[in-house]
Amino acid sequence: MKRVYSASDIGAAGFIQGVLENEGIQALVKHGLLSGAAGELPPTECWPEVWVMEDEDETRAREIIEAVTASGPEDVTGWTCPGCGESLEAAFTQCWNCGRERN
Ligand SMILES: [Zn+2]
Structure with a gap:
């Protein structure tokens, strides 16, 4: 799995996930806050993150995200x-x- 995006807003992360899935890329949203150590990390470390399941999708996913954003x-x-x-x-x-x- 590869992290391809992080957002300050869970809705934005979900939007990116949806765009990737429309392109046939398996993606999921991870919640930074649930990964532990929240409060000791800078806020950006707690942002929701979008990950792709297959490593080989990373490059294409980044291109798609770049186009969307x-x-x-x-x-x-x-x-x-x-x-x-x-x-x-x-x-x-x-x-x-x-x-x-x-x-
Ligand atoms: Zn609107």
Whole structure:
């Protein structure tokens, strides 16, 4: 298994997992908080993580994630979905909650 993504938001991690599975890649979400030692680790170590089951899927999974989360380097602020009000990270060009495109 290979870790291919970590997100501050469980919904975002689930979205990535779904995208990978749509591409035929077996993926699962691991919860950083459940891996132990929470509280002694920096917050990013407790973020939900997306793992691929097969090591050979790692490269393709990373390409897919990059395509899904692609945004300009100047775009570093998050946004709020006008459709459902969800707070989204800047990396997402589409709302993972309701599917609405950022505009
Ligand atoms: Zn939305």
